[in-house]
Amino acid sequence: MHFPTAPQLLATLVGQESHTQQGQVAIAEQIADFARQWDLGDVRVEHFPPEVKFSGEEPILRNIVIEAGSGTEEIIVYHGHFDTVPPSGYLPSDHPLQLTQDPHNNDIFHGLGSFDMKAGVVAILMSLYKMRTADHRKIRAILVAGEENQSEGTHAALQKGHNSFDKARGVISTEIPVLPEDAPYPMLIIGRPGRIGLRLTIEGVVMHAGNVTRHEIQHLLSERIANALHAIPHIHLSEHPNDYDHLMSQSMCVPTAINTQCMGALSVAGKGSIDIAIHYTNPTLSVAEIMEMVRRHLDPVLQNSYELSFKLEQEPGRQLPFTQPWLESPHHPFIQKIRAIQQDHVSTISPHTVPLYAGRGVADEGVIVHQQNIPAVCIPPHGGGEHTRNEHVHLSSITGNVVPTLRAIASYDGSLF
Secondary structure, three states: OOOOOHHHHHHHHHOOOOOOHHHHHHHHHHHHHHHHHOOOOEEEEEEOOOOOOOOOOOOOOEEEEEEEOOOOOOEEEEEEEOOOOOOOOOOOOOOOOOOEEEOOEEEEEEOOOOOOOHHHHHHHHHHHOOHHHOOOOEEEEEEEOOOOOOOHHHHHHOOOOOOOOOOEEEEEEOOOOOOOOOOOOOOEEOEEOEEEEEEEEEEEOOEEOOOOOHHHHHHHHHHHHHHHHHHHHHOOOOOOOOOOOOOOOOOEEEEEEEEEEEEOOOEEEEEEEEEEEEEEOOOOOOHHHHHHHHHHHHHHHHOOOOOEEEEEEEOOOOOOOOEOOEEOOOOOHHHHHHHHHHHHHHOOOOOOOOOEEOOOOOOOHHHHHHHHOOOEEEOOOOEEOOOOOOOEEEHHHHHHHHHHHHHHHHOOOOOOO
16 A cells, blocks of 8 residues: 555545534544554644633644654654635535646646645645654644634644643744745745734714714714725834844735614614724734724724714634734744755755745744744745635645655754754
8 A cells, every 4th residue: 555645635635624623623533543554653632621712612623743753853843734714605516625636737736725724734744754764853743723713723732731832943834825826936934924803893872863864874984984994904003123134014904894784763873893804014012002003093084073983892702812923034043944955955946046935814833933932934835726716736836845845854964953
């Protein structure tokens, strides 16, 4: 029996309903059984401790930890998540849980989670195969659930008394970069913005219907909401103070959902809300400071003489900390050595220098960096269309870049620091 090929392994993982809690339990057990079957290392399934508070009703999610290698050098964590978002935008004739080859490019494969980030999980599992012979360092693969839901799995893995990252010196993620697909590839990600979510609520006092009509209060609310929608993308937050190479994109404030309503019969109350996603780069800013910056910016926009008020609060249902931004120095020895290892491999297939980027989007690396105070990089696969019907991955990026680079890191002779 031969070890599965990349498309075979990817098809197996895509076929799981890993957008549900029960599906994530099933795929965690499947990955653990697979790792034991192929002797990828010492495998354990970590149940979330009951005292950990999550957004779900029951802490039934599972994490997988695989210890590989026999060296005495530093412990390096290979990190990724196996959960996905629910299928959205698919046609009734589509099969999102089926891996399909693109009819126009035999290197591209489609399917729910094929890029985000089961391709990265496949790369980690494939890199662990035969890694028992690595005699320079230990590799600890930590594969988690719940990244798409407040980074639940990674927060659980960092709990005191249950810390899966204990004694680790650095982290290598295979998360997607969330960059345009035409960005130069291969690449090395050394930073990522953080994210907080806010809800802006604009509310009018209850007025007697004889003094104001429903139409008038609705018009007033619509005007204020339109003003706020125009102002929100122009909110400026201070940028990362140590981003000397300008790797981080500027912070963004993006309205993501709008709701308005007028209530009452003999009286009219107006109420509208805007959900705001804030992607920011400065890790020194607290949630309270960001909220105050947003409030100061919106205050003159929303002031009026019609007794409308507004308030800012954190997004409803948030129970775990927001993800903070992180950025490693390009001159950090860990970054330089990982880049040199990747470049040494890339030079055999491409004349280009591996570029350094700060990725976009929300991922777990920032949680680890800030809670463990250890450096991180991301070596992503190549693909696009995450969270959409067009999600896809370039198979050659798994087998031609991520897997060999992870194997080279495991067998590197000497310290990475």
